[in-house]
Amino acid sequence: MAAELAHPETTSTTAPSPTEELIRFEGVGKRFTVDGKPLQAVEGIDLSVFEGEILTLVGPSGCGKSTLLNMSAGLFAPSDGKVLYRGEQVKPYNPSVGYMTQSDHLLPWRDVVGNISIPLEIKGLSKREIGDRVAELLDMVGLSGFETSFPSQLSGGMRKRCALARLLAYNPETLLMDEPFAALDAMLRMRMQIEIRELCRRLGKTVMFVTHDLDEAIAIGDRCVVFTRRPGTIERIVDIPLAPDRDILRLRHDPAYMEITAQLWEVLAPSVGVED
Numbered sequence: 001m002a003a004e005l006a007h008p009e010t011t012s013t014t015a016p017s018p019t020e021e022l023i024r025f026e027g028v029g030k031r032f033t034v035d036g037k038p039l040q041a042v043e044g045i046d047l048s049v050f051e052g053e054i055l056t057l058v059g060p061s062g063c064g065k066s067t068l069l070n071m072s073a074g075l076f077a078p079s080d081g082k083v084l085y086r087g088e089q090v091k092p093y094n095p096s097v098g099y100m101t102q103s104d105h106l107l108p109w110r111d112v113v114g115n116i117s118i119p120l121e122i123k124g125l126s127k128r129e130i131g132d133r134v135a136e137l138l139d140m141v142g143l144s145g146f147e148t149s150f151p152s153q154l155s156g157g158m159r160k161r162c163a164l165a166r167l168l169a170y171n172p173e174t175l176l177m178d179e180p181f182a183a184l185d186a187m188l189r190m191r192m193q194i195e196i197r198e199l200c201r202r203l204g205k206t207v208m209f210v211t212h213d214l215d216e217a218i219a220i221g222d223r224c225v226v227f228t229r230r231p232g233t234i235e236r237i238v239d240i241p242l243a244p245d246r247d248i249l250r251l252r253h254d255p256a257y258m259e260i261t262a263q264l265w266e267v268l269a270p271s272v273g274v275e276d
Contacts (some may be wrong), residue, residue: 045232141168218261221240
């Protein structure tokens with residue numbers, strides 16, 4: 001088993017060939033100290049993230065999926081190995097990435113325009129430049145007409161769209177998304193999956209997307225990385241051979257989708273204690 005984890009199996013399919021390597025994890029491990037004792041979150045991670053792909057990450061809770069996002073963002077350094085971004089070691093705060101978590105973190109005292117404007121104000125753009133960019137983003141995420149609404153007046157999906165527009169405001173090259181739709185109901189979650197995939201394809205964004213939902217991992221992903229229990233290692237990397245313009249609403253009836261779902265469940269079963 002150790003040898004298998006050291007050289008994770010990749011399932012070959014007809015998925016698009018990868019382009020330029022954008023993020024590279026080389027022998028990465030991360031340890032934390034909890035209550036005075038060391039806790040190994042991940043170890044032996046060798047992984048490439050390619051430009052323009054949507055890479056989904058699944059695995060048991062606490063296996064280090066979010067830890068990889070945090071290291072990609074430069075929020076903390078690996079204990080072992082290297083995290084590289086375009087061949088350069090990631091330093092504290094990676095300006096090429098944008099981060100979106102489960103919470104939208106909208107400021108309740110700012111309206112939609114005010115929330116989206118925050119990163120543009122930090123960059124020092126003029127009021128006119130901010131206005132033009134915010135108008136573009138509002139149209140992009142479907143929030144035109146809600147400019148003066150406050151977070152308390154927005155639905156869950158609208159809050160997510162506002163948070164997404166704020167994330168895109170400074171045009172990050174890579175989006176790090178940590179279960180951003182976990183709190184949404186099933187129908188709204190599917191709507192957001194459709195929108196995020198279409199938007200990222202149109203804008204040419206690279207995405208690392210953490211989720212506990214296998215349906216979501218397959219619906220939006222080009223490849224899926226399956227992690228073991230903590231300390232997290234890569235059990236398998238599975239290509240998702242579905243059409244780039246896949247119909248997420250009807251995907252559950254696609255035989256290829258059902259085959260990938262069964263395959264991922266088979267890989268995950270030992271980690272969640274579900275075995276024959």
